[in-house]
Amino acid sequence: MATINFYLDKSDKKGFAPIHLRINCNSEQVKISTGEKIKPEDFDKETQLVKEKSVRVAEINHYLNYLKERADELFNNTYKNSYSNKEIKSKLTDFVNAYKEDHNVNIIREKVSLYGKPFTFVDLFAGAGGFSEGFIQAEHNNKFFDFLVANDINENSELTHVVRYNHQLGLDADFLCQDITEPDFLDNLISKTKGKKVDVVCGGPPCQSFSLAGKRKKFDKKDDLFSHYLEVIKVLQPKYFIMENVKGILTKEKGKIKELILKEINSIVDIKEIPTLTSFIKSLKKSNIDNDFLLDCLIKRIEIEQFTDTKAEEAKETYIKTIDSKFKKLTPKIADYKKSKTDERISTIRHGFNLLVRNKEWEKLKRDIIREKDFCNIDNDYFVDSFTQFLTDIDSNEVINKIEVAFGKLNVAKDFKKSCNDIIQALKIYVLNIDNCLTLIRDYCNKKQSSQLDKIINDIRLYRIEAPFVANSSNYGVPQNRERVLFIGCRKDQKFISEIPATVTEEEKVSVFEALYDLDFIGNNEEVHHYHLVDISKQYNGTAKKMKSLLKTRSIDGKPLKTNGKTFADWSKKGRLNGRFTKAKKPFYVKSTEALNNNEKVFDVLHNHKTSNQGEDVIKRLDIILKEGDYKKAKTKLDKCGLSTNKRNYNVLKPEKQSPTVMTIADDYIHYNSPRALTVREMARLQSFDDSFVFQGKRSTGGNNRKTELPQYTLVGNAVPPLLARAVAMEILKNIK
Structure with missing residues (x-):
């Protein structure tokens, strides 16, 4: 049976005594210096710990207890029955040396000197850091990745990140612990990039609400996160972005979710090309005189894409107020004064405009309700239907649907039906993504104009993507059959990547x-x-x-x-x-x-x-x-x-x-x-x-x-396997300009 204790050696000139670990077993003795020194009066021989009044008491006592536990394990709770004195000293010295090496190191050391050509990346929904880990492993032709920022909402993700990348590897990569749906998220993310241009954005928005392994829910707080992910892409405009998801996303709602994601990616525009598109739409007005109002609405909708945050909200508000103004002029023609003030249908249309103008406030409210609904675990109970109905009713699409129903019940005279239909169509344009707007513009084109539009569409789309790529992790050296879908967005000035080549055969x-x-x-x-x-x-x-x-x-x-x-x-x-x-x-x-x-x-x-x-x-x-x-x-x-x-x-x-x-x-x-x-x-x-x-x-x-x-x-x-992420990073390094 071994006895394990600490003792103080002779004090140095400053009065500090080294703390030693001593192990006695079967008349044999092992002594190891812990590397710590304290004033003799600060050491409690009975408890074998540093007294509470001492400086760094929590840290040193944690370290001493830790060493004692490891020493005890070697004798009393080990896979191996016996160790020589040399082996015991070697194993415990490993712990001591690691502690000494780390001791007094700043949280973030001076950055490792870089070599070759660095490309920057940001990791959203980072979790443990599977994407991050794979990206910093990658290197090709002296090109590598410089890690700027990771993001997640969980503190243990941040802790794991800080320990791994700041303390252990000495990188100055930052961490943003914030919900991506919060209004100031983008500003905070950009500030943490410290003015550097972001070359690659990667991440896997949480997908439990449509995972094949999980229950499907309406208005799950994780269901719409890909759109917030794409908002980051619109602002940062990286050379490449990768969005990882479960395979179930391909079949969710009979493939409609996949198509929606592709349309949203195709709706990220090159802002420099917007004037070319709007000029083209203006030229269509000559041959579409009766649709002058709708073509103007298409121009206004597309111009919204130039703006972010406050300016975008202002442009959206102006758009709705323009349509509201048209309705106000139309109202006396389709209803008498008394009817316009009391009629439920007219009120529905008028109040619908009010709801749409306040869309930003309603979206915030919806986000807060969904968060509280999730926190209270509202699902499969008597509450869920009323929550779902309310959240449905305040959505812009549903508001527009109700306005359309109200118009349909007004029995408007034939002379004014086109004006009513134009208002409804203008509202529908408001909620279209750019990809659907481009499809609508084609309806106003002749054959020659349609060919011109094709070229404009090719130029205005900032990212190219044909289809999502299904990657099985086992094809990349991972001992696991884990199928995941990768949406790889390639900026139009970069080489196109449609798949990640396997590194191993079956x-x-x-x-x-x-x-x-x-x-x-x-x-x-x-x-x-x-x-x-x-x-x-x-x-x-x-x-x-x-x-x-x-x-x-x-x-x-x-x-x-x-x-x-x-x-x-x-x-x-x-x-x-x-x-x-x-x-x-x-x-x-x-x-x-x-x-x-x-x-x-x-x-x-x-x-x-x-x-x-x-x-x-x-x-x-x-x-x-x-x-x-x-x-x-x-x-x-x-x-x-x-x-x-x-x-x-x-x-x-x-x-x-x-x-x-x-x-x-x-x-x-x-x-x-x-x-x-x-x-x-x-x-x-x-x-x-x-x-x-x-x-x-x-x-x-x-x-x-x-x-x-x-x-x-x-x-x-929940992590992306690092070797899969490494394969993605390697393919990007081979192609990135």
Whole structure:
């Protein structure tokens, strides 16, 4: 049995005594300097900690407790039965050196000296940082990416970002922790770019409301975020942008959502070309005298695209007031004075204009209601229909529909029907995107004019995109079949990219065993902080030869190599970052932003490798499912053993194949060799995160906390696999001008 304590060495000239760790075991003694010094009177020998009055008390005591815990683990709770004195000293010295190296480092160090040609990028809806990680790994012909800003609404995303990119890698990348739908979001984002032009924007707007794996809801706060994402694109006008989404978006509402997204992308215009288009529309008035008013409305609608924020709102208000003015002149011709003041139909039209003029205020109200509705979990209850109806009624499209119905019931004389129809059509133009406006303009063209319009359309569209691209992560060296849709927008002055070439063939794909075998040294309810040697021959006996054959040496992106390659596991341990990060600091974990501010860091060799405390029945259940190889096949046996469960599904990992899509709940997966769920680190490996990427904060959460918290498992499950992001970044670097 070992005794572990701290003692003070002789004080230096300034009166500070070094703190040493001392371990006594079986008449043997190991002494290690902690690297910390304090005044002898500030050390409490009984508690073995620094007294409360001391400077940096929280940080030093956290560090001493951490060292004591790690020393205790080596003797009392370890995979390996015994260590030599040399091994103990070596392992504990690793922790001490990491602490010394990081000690007193500023939150953001001076930026790593750049080499080659940097292109800038911004990561929206960043989560853990899968896109960010892949982009900073990429390098092609001495070109690479300079990370400017990441954005997410969750504090643990920010904490994970700050630790990884500011503290560990020394980058000056900023983080904006704000909802993209808030009015001042764009101003704040632009201020954080520090005046630099943004070359690439990437991000995956949350998509639970239309995910194949989730329930569909009306007016979910996450349903319309792609339009806010595109607003950022309109303002920043990057050379390329990538929007990642679930495959279900392609079939949502029979493909209408996909088509809407493409139309919105095609509606991002080159502002310099707007005068050419408006001049062309004016020229159409000569041959369309009867439609003079509608062509003017099309001009006004298109000119709105020149503006942002306040000016855009003013232009929209002017547009509606112009139509309202036309209606006011028409009213005496279609209704007598008394009727115009009391008639429900006239009032509907008049008040509809009031609603449309106040559209900005109604949109803010709608956003707040949707947020509160989501917070109160209004769904599948007696409240949802009334909320949905109200939110529908205040939408501009529905307001215009009601105005049209009111006009239809007025029984207007034939002489004034065109004027009424023009007002309705003008209101419909107001809510059209530019792509639909261009389609409408064609209706006023003859054959020659239609050819002229084709050229103008080609020039005015700022981005080119033909169709979304379906990418399976396993095609890019990720040991996971995760299909995602990529919308890749290419600015018209850049080379067109329609797909991301695979880096591995079907036969070359990385297996689950390759990704996880070297982490298979952990039992139930354990946390391991070191790597341990895994002896495949001992673990697998008769199948060892087959298991060893699954291991291949590869390039970073998964391509098998005959020489100079590394296994997927070795790449994970070494890291896939490019040569700019030779001065990267050791990875560490903190439980919160407060802990980071107090310097309460945990330096381990291996992070995030902890198993859940599963009860005996759960272990038996998982063991039966594991041996049957499939949850459905195991259900009969589970019933007989009294171990059945209401859980919808378990995914048994197959060592020779790729994993199914990694989600946010670890209990959905069963390890291929042990009746247990996966650790955060194992899920991160299946996502292709390096081991040096530490997921911060709480490990997991449940219940209503899932609305506000983003624990480690959720960070991992929601992330874009870095190797997929790397492939995207590489393709952009090959083509970007």
